[in-house]
Amino acid sequence: MKRGRLPLTALRTFEAAGRLASFTLAADELAVSQAAVSRQVKELEAELGKPLFERRHRSVRLTPDGQALLDVLSRSFDAMDAGLAEIRGRRGGGVLEISAEPSFAACWLVPHLDDFQSDHPEIDVVVQSDGRLIEFRRHEAEIAIRHGADASAWPRVQAERLAEVEMVPVVMPCLAEDGPPLNAPADLLAYTLLHEENRSAWHRWFAAAGLPDASLGRAQIFTEGNLVLQAALRGHGVALVDRSFAADDIAEGRLVQPFALSIPFGAYWLVARDFKRLSPEARAFRTWLLDRMAAKGGDGV
Template sequence: MKRGRLPLTALRSFEAAGRLSSFTAAADELRVSQAAISRQIRDLEELIGTALFERHHRSVTLTKRGRSLIEALTPAFDSMDMALEEITARPSRPAVVISAEPAFATCWLGARLSDFQQTYPEIEVTLDSDPHVVDLRTSKAGIAIRNSSGEGVWPGVQSKLLYTASLTPVIAPQLLASGPALAKPEDLLHYPLLHEDHRDDWDRWFKDAGVASQAALRGPVFSDYGIVLQGALAGRGVALADVVLTADEIASGRLVRPFDLTTTCGQYWLVVRSFSRLNASERSFVRWLDAALPQFQAATGPGSAISE
């Protein structure tokens, strides 16, 4: 097809619907009606003489030819978008916008952004603490920090491993002083246990520590790591905490590690649209993070791993 006859509006509608696997989500992203998306894609299919989607009752999936087209279109639209960003007017001051998991943002990054800004005082920083995976194509954020139990692979972006999370029991000194002695891992079962999202992490830690039965597992389940950590600091129970994210509280003596044993649980990843297309401020932040986090980990130490 001649370049001058390319149906760019229809191709944009198809690319959004194919990337998001939803006509409705594509309509929301492009700020048009779902009927407009459906019409554009139908016209495109008639123009090229082949179906691009399989229509189901409440969902759509790409056909083989649809997948082939989306693999060409998404990088092309991304490239055009980034090229336009590069030539548009720059903000009055260099800036970087970071979307980070709430636990990482609150317990580690937020407390150390002053170090970054001492090194780069000219860069304005916006830190968005967001538990949801943001679309870096539409978000103001140019950098995301995410936790994943998998391989850290997300469509349309590039990622780099920051660290593997190591979980260890932590307890407030006042609770430890008023409760039973902790001579061996099973002694923790005499205390209320604080759980994040589910009880699986504690169950795995006990099994890895050689405790045969965890029938006595109890304690509240919270949806947010910060609530779990605050509960531990207040002496309401024992938390299973990320060694890196809890290092400040341990170093200050506000929390105690009764056992030098850890179990791994997921990884933190640095996510960007393209490492080669980061702006100068974003590259400065990535360089700072690449240096600061390993130095901090080396000073902290993960403890003795009991699970790989």
């Protein structure tokens, strides 16, 4: 097919639908209707004479031909976007956009960002607090900080380990002093426990403490770790949080850690499309962040 006859709109629409595995999400990304996405995909399938998706109840799945086409298109669109960005210099002018997990952004990045900007006053930093997977295309951040078990969680990008996450129990000193004595891990069961997303982390902590069958009583459950930490600082109960997030509050006496026991909880990663092609601003931030983590033994404090 001659390049002048390539169905570029249909290819772009198919690439979004295949990458996101959803016509609805593709419509949101492209700012068109779901019907428009479906129509473009059908026209492309008619042009090729082969189905690209298996249509299921409320879901779609790529066929082998669809997956093969998606692989080619994703690489091509990524390369085009990177080339345009390089020519346009869209991140020039001393502006750096960072996408960070909400908890990391609130509990670590914001408290330490002045250190970076005192070293680089010429760089304006834009922090996007967002946990979703981004593709590092136009109008998205150039570099991201994400939480996960390993680097395989993010396809088609590069990832560097920043810090291991260790979860520890913390509580306000006055709550611990006025409440039931905390002499052994089982004593925490007399308190309201603060959870992130679900009760699984606390179950793991009690299992590590030798109480695998502990019955967790009163609870408050939050969607983000920074909300769990804020609830602990307001005396709502005992929180299980990332040690590095609570380090300043423990050091300054706002929280206490009643027991030394911690449990591993994945790691934070620095993620980018290609570390070799970062802007000067992003390279400076990457160097600062890696140096900061290395200086503290990777604990992020």
